[in-house]
Amino acid sequence: MPVKIRLQRHGKKGKPYYWIVAADARSKRDGKYLDKIGFYNPNTNPATIDLNVDDAVQWLQNGAQPTDTAKAILSYKGALLKHHLAGGVRKGALTEEQAQAKFDAWLEEKAAKIEAKTEGLSKAEAKAKADALAAEKAVNEARIAAATPEVEEEEVAEETEATAEEAKATNEEE
Secondary structure (H helix, E strand, O other): OOEEEEEEEEEEOOEEEEEEEEEEOOOOOOOOOOEEEEEEEOOOOOOEEEEOHHHHHHHHHOOOEEOHHHHHHHHHHOHHHHHHHHHHHHHOOOOHHHHHHHHHHHHHHHHHHHHHHHHHHHHHHHHHHHHHHHHHHHHHHHHHHHHHHHHHHHHHHHHHHHHHHHHHHHHHHO
């Protein structure tokens, strides 16, 4: 029985949500599966992936073949690296502790990259909000400036008339 690690689609129309499953290659896309390994939500940025790495490695060691998308997800989460390191341990090239240390170091580096991306997205979002606020303030100031000259011209005209009347009154007094 050939086993595939693949995605099983859930969610509503236009909002996909996937389970990562180990299933018989002959079963339907959303049909019966042998084991649920994790889930993948592409609707968030960055995409949310929850994967049981140990189960994925176990299925890979038993001969399960991942599909292209599932392979990319397994690589992203480190399941393929852990499977590769486990092969090195079986051959005697590494000890279990060395393999675990390499895997942990890789996980820390990957977490730092993800955190940097998240911070970059939040900074970009904050900058976009600040730019939108500045543009809105500029538009409001332009509207105020466009409405204000009419009132100022009337006030200036009234002031010049009042000044002229005062000048006439002072001239008459003299």
